[in-house]
Amino acid sequence: MLDDFFIRALIAGVGTAITAGWLGTFVVWRRMAYFGDATAHAAVLGVALALGFQISILVGVTFTASGMAVLLWALHGRGFSVDTLLGVLSHGALAIGLLAVAMVPGPRVSLDAYLFGDILTVSKMDLAVIWCGLAVVAGVLWWRWSALVTSTVSPDLAYAAGVDPRREQLILSLLLAGVVAVSIKVVGALLITALLIIPAAAARNVARTPEMMAVIAALIGGASAIGGLHASLWFDAPAGPPIVVAAIILFALGVVLRPLFIRR
Amino acid sequence: MSLITARKLSVRQGDKTVLQNVDFEIRKGEIVTIVGPNGSGKSTLLRTLIGAVTPESGELNRKTKLRIGYVPxxxxxxxxxxxxxxxxxxxxxxxxxxxxxxxxxxxxxxxxxxxxxxxxxxxxxxxxxxxxxxxxxPDILMLDEATQGLDQPGSAAFYQLIEELRDTLGCAVLMVSHELHVVMSASDRVICLNGHVCCEGAPDVVSAAPEYRQLFGTGTKGALALYRHDHNHDHDHVHEHDHTCDHEGAH
Known part of the structure; x- marks a missing residue:
């Protein structure tokens, strides 16, 4: 079964989209969209470093993405304008990454696979790495759920309950870096934020509790991956963009259905 | 038994000293009200006690596994x-x-x-x-301006509810209010804060005039008492600190 490239793509895509959809609820709740962008752009720098030093792409990307996550976490609330800071770091990482890739000696490397994903070439080994990474992210998310939600509702309520919201934010930032690192092969650095935000935003329209929103976001992510991959086969198009388009269609559906679910 | 003890607590925010040398203690089952004008550091003190603000200096001891019911x-x-x-x-x-x-x-x-x-x-x-x-x-309920936005009968009912809760739950209550002249009659102690502790004592002792209480007592079932903010009273129970109170605007 795993010998079929399309089956491998489905397994990788669905797993990534489900986890990203679930984690994405926090990205929406805490307004961390740019944070996701910055982490993903840092991943491009990680690709360049990995190619330059001839180490595994996963190691390079994990290193830079979590480095960016920790840097942003440390600078947060230190009197910097977060919005501006994110703009500087995010595009800085992307530009330096692109430059560094161009400077890697040897034949010219095409970055397309890392910017937009190359899900149809996912190997059995890639599958194992992706699913292990996702399992770790999902496990931590499950374990810290209550503390993460409490910190998101109100940092002060978290402190009063003996939960350190700064620590929870660091955990969340690292989880984000982890998802970016394992999914760069699936949807690429430029589209991963879409998988984080769009399913969660779609779920917001019909959910009444945080848990319900998380489940629906995960389902919408999974459905988008299945729909998008089939569309890419149908239209003979690269796989990343149709997955995002499928998520956007579901988002639009959610907006239309919203009045049925949300009492005003 | 002491739930929270703070000694010489100082808190800075940016380059402004918000709290200076604040001593504080609350014991099991006690109702303590902190009053002070806007910007006097009341909320900051509460947030320091729950651990949300790190003091620059001083000591802060909480009973181990203290359960805090915080109402922001x-x-x-x-x-x-x-x-x-x-x-x-x-x-x-x-x-x-x-x-x-x-x-x-x-x-x-x-x-x-x-x-x-x-x-x-x-x-x-x-x-x-x-x-x-x-x-x-909770071992202690902490309420920050809990009656803000409530009308007078509303606050009176709210204070009564708090008192009932204290009696049934057996928890201590720490309240913050900017209504300098109105505090709960059930308070065991009133602390006046303005960056530092100006004075503290029992409300009926601090408010020298009982006729004020009577004035508020009718119509609010005695839940509200008037605390006249006066630093010149020299009652035995009132603990005067060696700071001066300088919040003219509050009177």
Missing amino acids: QKLFVDGAMPLTVRRFLDVPKRVKNSEAEAALDRTGVAHLADHPLNGLSGGQFQRVLLARAILVK
Whole structure:
């Protein structure tokens, strides 16, 4: 079964989209969209470093993405304008990454696979790495759920309950870096934020509790991956963009259905 | 038994000293009210006691595993997260439905359980916050300007509810109020704060004139008492600190 490239793509895509959809609820709740962008752009720098030093792409990307996550976490609330800071770091990482890739000696490397994903070439080994990474992210998310939600509702309520919201934010930032690192092969650095935000935003329209929103976001992510991959086969198009388009269609559906679910 | 003890607590925010050499103690079952004008550091003191603000110097000791029921002054509920009143009661820990219902019933908002959290009126929201706070089975309830936005009968009812809760739960109560002249008659102690502790003492001792209490006592079932803010009284029970109080605007 795993010998079929399309089956491998489905397994990788669905797993990534489900986890990203679930984690994405926090990205929406805490307004961390740019944070996701910055982490993903840092991943491009990680690709360049990995190619330059001839180490595994996963190691390079994990290193830079979590480095960016920790840097942003440390600078947060230190009197910097977060919005501006994110703009500087995010595009800085992307530009330096692109430059560094161009400077890697040897034949010219095409970055397309890392910017937009190359899900149809996912190997059995890639599958194992992706699913292990996702399992770790999902496990931590499950374990810290209550503390993460409490910190998101109100940092002060978290402190009063003996939960350190700064620590929870660091955990969340690292989880984000982890998802970016394992999914760069699936949807690429430029589209991963879409998988984080769009399913969660779609779920917001019909959910009444945080848990319900998380489940629906995960389902919408999974459905988008299945729909998008089939569309890419149908239209003979690269796989990343149709997955995002499928998520956007579901988002639009959610907006239309919203009045049925949300009492005003 | 002392629940929280603070000694010579100083807090800076930016380059401004918000609290200076504040000594504080609250014991089991005690009701303490902190009064002071706006910007006097009342909320900062509360947030320091819960651990949200790190003091620059001084000592802060909390009883181990102290359970705090915190009612913040404001809770901005972002519409991005869907949250019903019932789900909010599960923050930070899941509670049984029966317990949640009992808590909402106790604070008089049982009918709001399925309501979205944003969209409640100020008074309803305060009662939901209070219901959540008592569900953590607190050793101490901390209320920051809990009666803000309530009219006078509303605050009187709220104070009465707090007093009942103290009696049934056996918890200590620490309240903050900017209403310099009005504090709860049930307070065991009143602390006047303006960056430092100006003075403290029993409310009926601090407020020298009983006729003021009588004035407020009618119509509010005695839940409100008038505390005349006066630093020149020289009663034995009033503990005067060696700082000067300089908040003219507050009188």
